[in-house]
Amino acid sequence: MNILILSALSIILAFLPPSLAEVNKAYQDERNKILQEEEKLRLGYDVTLQGDEEKADQIFLRLKQKELQDGFENVEKNLPGMHYYKAKPLLDESKVYQLIRKMPKGALLNVHPPGAVTSKWILNNILNKDNLRKCTNENGVQLLTFRKKFDGCKSESVQVSKGEAKEDWFNLYTPTPEVTFKSSEAAFNQLCDMFDRIDDALNYLPMLKAHYRQFLEELYADKVLYTEVRVKFSEPYDDTSKKYSLDDVVKEIENVVNDFKKTHPDFIGLKIIFAILRHGKEDEIRKNFDLYKNLRSKFPNTIIGLDFVGWEDKGLALQPFADDFTSATRDGSKLFLHAGETNQLGSTDQNLVDALLLNTTRIGHGYALAKHPYLMRDVKEKDIAVELCPVSNQVNSFVEDLRNHPGAILMSENVPVVLGNDSPGFMDFDGLNPDYYYAIMSLTPYQAGLKTLKRLVENTIKYAQLTDQEKTQAETLLKAKWNEFIKEILKEGE
Amino acid sequence: MNILILSALSIILAFLPPSLAEVNKAYQDERNKILQEEEKLRLGYDVTLQGDEEKADQIFLRLKQKELQDGFENVEKNLPGMHYYKAKPLLDESKVYQLIRKMPKGALLNVHPPGAVTSKWILNNILNKDNLRKCTNENGVQLLTFRKKFDGCKSESVQVSKGEAKEDWFNLYTPTPEVTFKSSEAAFNQLCDMFDRIDDALNYLPMLKAHYRQFLEELYADKVLYTEVRVKFSEPYDDTSKKYSLDDVVKEIENVVNDFKKTHPDFIGLKIIFAILRHGKEDEIRKNFDLYKNLRSKFPNTIIGLDFVGWEDKGLALQPFADDFTSATRDGSKLFLHAGETNQLGSTDQNLVDALLLNTTRIGHGYALAKHPYLMRDVKEKDIAVELCPVSNQVNSFVEDLRNHPGAILMSENVPVVLGNDSPGFMDFDGLNPDYYYAIMSLTPYQAGLKTLKRLVENTIKYAQLTDQEKTQAETLLKAKWNEFIKEILKEGE
Numbered sequence: 005m006n007i008l009i010l011s012a013l014s015i016i017l018a019f020l021p022p023s024l025a026e027v028n029k030a031y032q033d034e035r036n037k038i039l040q041e042e043e044k045l046r047l048g049y050d051v052t053l054q055g056d057e058e059k060a061d062q063i064f065l066r067l068k069q070k071e072l073q074d075g076f077e078n079v080e081k082n083l084p085g086m087h088y089y090k091a092k093p094l095l096d097e098s099k100v101y102q103l104i105r106k107m108p109k110g111a112l113l114n115v116h117p118p119g120a121v122t123s124k125w126i127l128n129n130i131l132n133k134d135n136l137r138k139c140t141n142e143n144g145v146q147l148l149t150f151r152k153k154f155d156g157c158k159s160e161s162v163q164v165s166k167g168e169a170k171e172d173w174f175n176l177y178t179p180t181p182e183v184t185f186k187s188s189e190a191a192f193n194q195l196c197d198m199f200d201r202i203d204d205a206l207n208y209l210p211m212l213k214a215h216y217r218q219f220l221e222e223l224y225a226d227k228v229l230y231t232e233v234r235v236k237f238s239e240p241y242d243d244t245s246k247k248y249s250l251d252d253v254v255k256e257i258e259n260v261v262n263d264f265k266k267t268h269p270d271f272i273g274l275k276i277i278f279a280i281l282r283h284g285k286e287d288e289i290r291k292n293f294d295l296y297k298n299l300r301s302k303f304p305n306t307i308i309g310l311d312f313v314g315w316e317d318k319g320l321a322l323q324p325f326a327d328d329f330t331s332a333t334r335d336g337s338k339l340f341l342h343a344g345e346t347n348q349l350g351s352t353d354q355n356l357v358d359a360l361l362l363n364t365t366r367i368g369h370g371y372a373l374a375k376h377p378y379l380m381r382d383v384k385e386k387d388i389a390v391e392l393c394p395v396s397n398q399v400n401s402f403v404e405d406l407r408n409h410p411g412a413i414l415m416s417e418n419v420p421v422v423l424g425n426d427s428p429g430f431m432d433f434d435g436l437n438p439d440y441y442y443a444i445m446s447l448t449p450y451q452a453g454l455k456t457l458k459r460l461v462e463n464t465i466k467y468a469q470l471t472d473q474e475k476t477q478a479e480t481l482l483k484a485k486w487n488e489f490i491k492e493i494l495k496e497g498e
Numbered sequence: 499m500n501i502l503i504l505s506a507l508s509i510i511l512a513f514l515p516p517s518l519a520e521v522n523k524a525y526q527d528e529r530n531k532i533l534q535e536e537e538k539l540r541l542g543y544d545v546t547l548q549g550d551e552e553k554a555d556q557i558f559l560r561l562k563q564k565e566l567q568d569g570f571e572n573v574e575k576n577l578p579g580m581h582y583y584k585a586k587p588l589l590d591e592s593k594v595y596q597l598i599r600k601m602p603k604g605a606l607l608n609v610h611p612p613g614a615v616t617s618k619w620i621l622n623n624i625l626n627k628d629n630l631r632k633c634t635n636e637n638g639v640q641l642l643t644f645r646k647k648f649d650g651c652k653s654e655s656v657q658v659s660k661g662e663a664k665e666d667w668f669n670l671y672t673p674t675p676e677v678t679f680k681s682s683e684a685a686f687n688q689l690c691d692m693f694d695r696i697d698d699a700l701n702y703l704p705m706l707k708a709h710y711r712q713f714l715e716e717l718y719a720d721k722v723l724y725t726e727v728r729v730k731f732s733e734p735y736d737d738t739s740k741k742y743s744l745d746d747v748v749k750e751i752e753n754v755v756n757d758f759k760k761t762h763p764d765f766i767g768l769k770i771i772f773a774i775l776r777h778g779k780e781d782e783i784r785k786n787f788d789l790y791k792n793l794r795s796k797f798p799n800t801i802i803g804l805d806f807v808g809w810e811d812k813g814l815a816l817q818p819f820a821d822d823f824t825s826a827t828r829d830g831s832k833l834f835l836h837a838g839e840t841n842q843l844g845s846t847d848q849n850l851v852d853a854l855l856l857n858t859t860r861i862g863h864g865y866a867l868a869k870h871p872y873l874m875r876d877v878k879e880k881d882i883a884v885e886l887c888p889v890s891n892q893v894n895s896f897v898e899d900l901r902n903h904p905g906a907i908l909m910s911e912n913v914p915v916v917l918g919n920d921s922p923g924f925m926d927f928d929g930l931n932p933d934y935y936y937a938i939m940s941l942t943p944y945q946a947g948l949k950t951l952k953r954l955v956e957n958t959i960k961y962a963q964l965t966d967q968e969k970t971q972a973e974t975l976l977k978a979k980w981n982e983f984i985k986e987i988l989k990e991g992e
Contacts, residue, residue, distance in 0.1 A: 035851055038872070039851060042870055082681070085841065182677075183676075187576070347901040348570070350946070354533070357532050361532070374907055375906050376910065377539055379532070401899075403902050404899065405895075405897070416871055448843065
């Protein structure tokens with residue numbers, strides 16, 4: 005073919021419009037490329053599934069997508085768009101939820117023990133005790149104590165009577181959250197009252213031990229291998245006049261954990277983040293840093309670091325305590341700072357800036373982080389895990405429909421995320437299951453399956469404060485339990 | 499000083515801990531630097547305020563921050579966290595809202611005229627007409643018409659009686675949205691019924707003219723200079739048997755606009771985006787592209803482009819029509835595609851990919867865009883404006899508390915944003931005021947003031963389809979009106 009014919013052909017081709025099929029092909033290719041580029045950014049994209057995992061993923065996705073489709077067609081079945089308390093009675097019917105219940109959860113890294121144990125256990129094991137007394141404090145909040153005389157009481161203390169209805173003393177559940185929790189205030193006020201109410205009853209040594217034991221039992225039943233708990237320390241007491249110190253709290257907890265590990269060799273353990281309540285006067289709060297340093301020096305393996313806890317919007321900011329935090333962590337201990345658990349923008353959420361400046365190891369909640377792209381990139385670069393607690397945020401009325409939870413944004417950019425459940429007992433959760441359910445059904449795309457779940461679970465071990473030996477043990481255990489989980493999914497496909 | 503002394507001094511200095519004050523200074527400097535870096539990313543950061551504007555900004559911010567503070571302290575006053583229908587009776591008391599009402603709004607670029615005029619006007623000027631008839635269609639939806647015989651009726655059509663209660667026929671307002679609109683379905687069903695209900699009544703030529711005139715009156719009262727409206731075309735009719743075509747609709751609208759401009763020389767005009775309803779069969783929808791090409795060829799100055807409208811989750815996707823869109827815009831006309839008006843992730847929201855592949859000029863709603871960081875960056879790079887409609891999204895139950903609206907994320911990364919109000923009449927809005935109020939109070943930080951508002955308003959002109967001459971005129975008019983607004987704010991400081 006000579007050059008003239010070639011040129012003529014080129015001209016003809018240039019004028020021929022491409023056939024529809026060709027346009028579509030090019031368009032579809034480009035479309036798929038974009039979808040893939042986007043997919044590459046998401047949490048879990050780089051997880052490799054192998055063998056049975058791939059089959060299990062297909063089964064899981066079929067169930068997930070059917071459930072999303074059913075909800076899309078019938079709003080009464082749309083659990084991913086429903087408040088957890090509305091969805092709760094329906095979740096048992098969900099195949100996805102049933103599988104999530106069987107999934108190993110790795111570690112639980114955001115939890116407050118007083119609020120972690122089921123209200124039913126509290127009702128049956130604390131509230132029915134003959135020597136339990138109640139009174140009201142200076143704010144009119146009802147407190148419980150096993151002491152004959154308790155300084156926290158501003159009213160006379162009286163014995164708690166057997167007949168009293170106590171079901172909702174430690175349970176926020178309501179079938180109509182849209183009415184009960186019209187604002188964060190409504191939920192937080194109740195939640196804070198519960199923490200205040202139980203505080204001194206849990207300082208009673210027999211209860212402290214029984215409560216921690218139950219906490220571990222419930223964690224274990226929830227398929228959690230390891231936990232890092234925020235503990236707000238007070239001196240414990242018993243029926244004698246013996247004085248106890250904060251050291252005794254650590255020792256008692258260590259004893260309970262060691263006991264538990266004897267009967268549950270596949271439980272790795274519990275470490276403590278020293279929690280300072282951010283409410284109160286600056287100088288009072290500051291004294292806690294000394295208590296921390298003292299305790300940390302004595303129990304360096306159990307006490308791993310510190311945090312401020314409590315209602316972030318109404319408590320003190322991190323900023324005034326910057327030097328205290330810096331000084332407290334000179335010994336190599338870590339910060340696990342709650343920051344950005346707020347709907348405010350340009351005020352409370354600035355705790356995120358301080359958390360990062362103070363080199364926090366993880367961020368508690370980080371609800372406001374997605375509105376701070378500069379900080380979000382910093383978090384990702386520094387590989388700081390965000391302890392997302394979606395269902396807790398929902399119960400606390402930060403967000404109604406979890407499809408709007410900012411965790412969706414964080415996960416779309418593969419910001420390191422671990423799921424926590426904050427106060428699962430007081431909030432009437434079913435362990436970590438609701439959080440994992442909403443994460444996979446509401447916060448991630450239609451196409452997100454086991455890769456996402458696996459990464460979320462693996463992250464809890466990756467971002468935990470484990471020794472090398474503990475980490476190896478945890479990874480080995482998790483791997484075995486994950487494989488069992490895969491087998492459970494495969495059964496669904498039979 | 500010899501080298502030995504210098505070295506010794508260095509060693510001593512290295513061992514001296516910095517004083518607390520020094521730590522704080524360094525810490526504060528670094529903190530401010532981070533806050534500023536973040537600030538630089540936000541929409542409006544690079545706006546320069548001058549002279550009176552700076553003073554006005556201080557006054558505005560004082561009012562804004564007081565209102566946020568009041569709401570923070572008393573949840574009953576927290577309008578920025580309240581559903582618009584809950585806040586509506588309280589907004590008149592808000593100083594910020596009063597100022598927003600005085601602010602020039604530039605252009606309105608996302609609006610559907612049938613749903614744009616106040617329900618009160620419809621009640622007094624359409625629903626009271628002697629020759630208005632009603633019937634039900636095949637889905638049992640009540641339709642209105644001025645025809646004796648209307649094919650849309652599947653029941654007998656009867657005259658609308660004077661005594662009938664019609665207040666809520668075209669008004670979604672409810673004092674208890676949390677009960678009435680438990681899901682997007684509840685609101686969308688009502689909204690779609692309203693569009694269906696009024697459709698044929700507005701095809702009646704005398705009504706078509708009166709309704710557009712009223713639309714312009716209301717826009718003007720809302721301080722809007724210019725608009726681009728989505729029009730779903732049908733053949734109009736009158737009391738004669740004369741046949742009219744789609745051309746007549748354009749001509750009538752042009753006449754109304756020209757008439758209005760005679761008495762309102764500071765109104766710039768109205769252009770039309772040809773809107774195709776995305777509900778129905780693929781081949782039926784496809785025919786509209788030919789109607790579009792025909793109309794566009796005859797009215798290239800008024801018909802600027804096209805879009806798909808309707809309930810995005812329940813209608814057809816953009817993808818099957820990719821070639822049709824490409825072919826329809828070979829004449830240089832533009833696309834203004836609704837995309838991502840959804841809470842779904844990984845399904846309906848993929849319309850965003852198609853909108854971008856089809857080189858859309860703006861994106862309608864883009865509610866799901868923040869969950870797509872790859873697309874979001876593309877939108878920013880290509881300088882495509884997102885027509886945010888926050889209050890419409892709230893009424894349609896995508897989001898309860900507008901502090902969770904994804905517009906906050908878009909604005910935090912300076913994605914080009916313009917505010918629209920979608921169907922302000924049916925939704926009982928007070929023009930664009932609610933959208934601007936929530937944008938400045940709920941979607942942006944405590945520190946965001948006139949720079950943000952100015953950029954939002956200027957954007958509406960920047961991203962409008964104006965000729966160079968029209969743009970110059972719009973900018974000049976807006977500048978003058980903005981300066982009057984600044985004077986109004988200064989009065990608040992006196």
